[in-house]
Amino acid sequence: LSARVEIPPGKNEFVRLAQTFNQMFERLERSFEAETQFTADASHELRTPVSVIKSACEYAEKYEETPEEHLETISMIHRQADKMSRLIGQLLSITRLDQGTDMACQEKVDLSALVEELCAEQTYPKDRLLCRCEPGILARVDTALITRLTQNLIDNGFKYGKPDGHVWVELRRTAEEIQLSVKDDGIGIDREQQEKVWQRFYQVDPSRSERGGAGLGLSMVRKIAQAHGGTMTLESISGLGSTFTLHLPLEGMELKEKI
Ligand code: ADP
Numbered sequence: 001l002s003a004r005v006e007i008p009p010g011k012n013e014f015v016r017l018a019q020t021f022n023q024m025f026e027r028l029e030r031s032f033e034a035e036t037q038f039t040a041d042a043s044h045e046l047r048t049p050v051s052v053i054k055s056a057c058e059y060a061e062k063y064e065e066t067p068e069e070h071l072e073t074i075s076m077i078h079r080q081a082d083k084m085s086r087l088i089g090q091l092l093s094i095t096r097l098d099q100g101t102d103m104a105c106q107e108k109v110d111l112s113a114l115v116e117e118l119c120a121e122q123t124y125p126k127d128r129l130l131c132r133c134e135p136g137i138l139a140r141v142d143t144a145l146i147t148r149l150t151q152n153l154i155d156n157g158f159k160y161g162k163p164d165g166h167v168w169v170e171l172r173r174t175a176e177e178i179q180l181s182v183k184d185d186g187i188g189i190d191r192e193q194q195e196k197v198w199q200r201f202y203q204v205d206p207s208r209s210e211r212g213g214a215g216l217g218l219s220m221v222r223k224i225a226q227a228h229g230g231t232m233t234l235e236s237i238s239g240l241g242s243t244f245t246l247h248l249p250l251e252g253m254e255l256k257e258k259i
Pocket of ligand 1: 156157160161184186187188189197202203204205213214215216217218219242
């Protein structure tokens, strides 16, 4: 059933009105389709760990006898439950960002100190994570969200890096904006995939599931950037590495002064 209206003949305002109505209808239809797809993908991602847990329980009930066998099954169930919990957390976070309810606490912070602290807290080898921050960059941001964005990009840098690869975190300010970039010398992303990695549930190579994740991280990263009035860009060369950059406009932030 289509709610599109028939375009009347001629070139008057009724025609333009009908065309506008149809365009609005098509946009609404695309947005409903995207929501349906999101629900389908989310259900699919959650169903997999649930099935693994269910069959592990059934197997344990029927065939397992020793405490060692039980312990192994319990730790597997634990891993799957962690996976579900991470996924549900990301889904909730995306929903809150969509509703605009996750941006409650924007405060003026020393972004340089925040990023440096986050890098210092990482458990990745110190010689593989390199952090260079221009000092005293202030910004009005939601600390928890910017931390999540940066952490996500650092984790991806290592997840899709080479075994001994590096990740560089850099914070700088230009005349117009603050730039936070996370660069790696990892596997890189093909040109034709670069636009798609921001889509929910999109993974360049879903078969490499040992890397974990469900393809939600970057869509969350982009939403966080947008919630701050910023944008994300990606530069990447397949086989050589990727650079993800957050651009936060200085305009309206009243933050040109230094600490
Ligand atoms: P996830 O890592 O959970 O799969 P993301 O949304 O964080 O999901 O990333 C989407 C996809 O983009 C990943 O599956 C991966 O294929 C690709 N990708 C993300 N970050 C990088 C990176 N630093 N280098 C290469 N590929 C990446």
